[in-house]
Amino acid sequence: MKVLIADDNPMWTKLLAKTVERYDFESVTVDNGRDALRELNDEDPPRIVFLDWQMPDIDGLSLCRKIKQSDKRPFTYVVILTSRDAEQDMIAGLEAGADDYLTKPVESVVIRSRLFAAKRIIEAIPPAEWSKPQVPGYEVHRVVGKGAFATVWEATQLETQRVVAMKLIRVDLATEQVFSRFAREIEVMKRMDHPNVAHVYDAEINSKLGYIAMDMVKGVTLQTHIRKNKPSPLELIKLAASVCDGLQHAHDHGVVHRDLKPSNIMVDNENQPKILDFGLCKSMFGATSPEDSAESVDGLLIGSPLFMAPEQAKGKNDEVNPRSDIYSLGVTIYMTLLRRHPVVVSTDDRSAAIKEAASGSVERPTKLNPNFSKTLEKILLKSLAHDPDDRYASAADFADDLRAFASNRENKAAEANTPL
Structure with a gap:
């Protein structure tokens, strides 16, 4: 990856270039802002x-503004260098659009950290040709989300003038397996x-383009x-009961989500939850393609470790069923109410977290909070049972118990402030 070093101090330029090249980046050096702009074009x-910051012809701040204000240039990670360490100077640099600000002299290890952080960010952003994707029948406006294989855009469906969230496959990553998974998500949604x-209004997939136009959840x-x-x-318990309703609908249509977690649940402006992202879903009616079968091979882990059911964490994907989603929702409710995971898991070690999630030894809520309702504890522990057969038979049954608990508490006005 090319790195431009624009500095009129030859000694500093040489030092920076050597550091950049030491870490296998390609350095390009100039000593003024005009030549820097030429390289950027x-x-x-x-x-x-x-x-x-201070260069002949065009100073660093002015050049930074030019870079960041151009909608024709691919994303460029800008670091402002200066000998000035005043706080207001740093603020000015960042307000000009800089991604980072370093005061000279800078240790080589700091430069290295900035280089690799910048590289990770650049590689995560869609390529330049995705700055404004052209989709027939839609006006595409702005990026609202990015994933490993797809980007989500806000767009307007021209025929209906409906604003939608448009999920598009990243063309640069669109292997046959990615297209197959995306096609399955379209079919499911x-x-x-x-x-x-989240409701799907329109979808299409071919050898060059794949998209889903769905609810733009506000x-x-x-x-x-x-x-x-x-x-x-x-309020959280009632919201969770509504998530159960959405899950039951998916299960009734033969779909297990397999990756239910807080980031896949949106809450709209009316406080209604919507389940998103069925990209890891599994059909309850068996694999529909060789790719589906390959993704369900025993021992292959699919999903987020913190929210996996024990059978899922063990890689037993043939045993993953609607009760696995119930477990994931149980984890979500437990964490929202008690601010910790029901199983003691490692948050910085994926391998350890998976093993710990597979153990399934859930800590009773009343052990953490003696005032926690024993009725609600019983509901949560049933959703989090290690053996799937001991969990709720359906998301609808889970919803019924959650709503009954909430209704009972609301009907006892005198106990309105009683801890859960």
């Missing part, structure tokens, strides 16, 4: 740029028609909803 421009599942993820709005425990 090249057909293959540098994607990481170190700009000295088209079956759904429920207020607690809201936030569950964890953001909790952080911003601080809903009461009873």
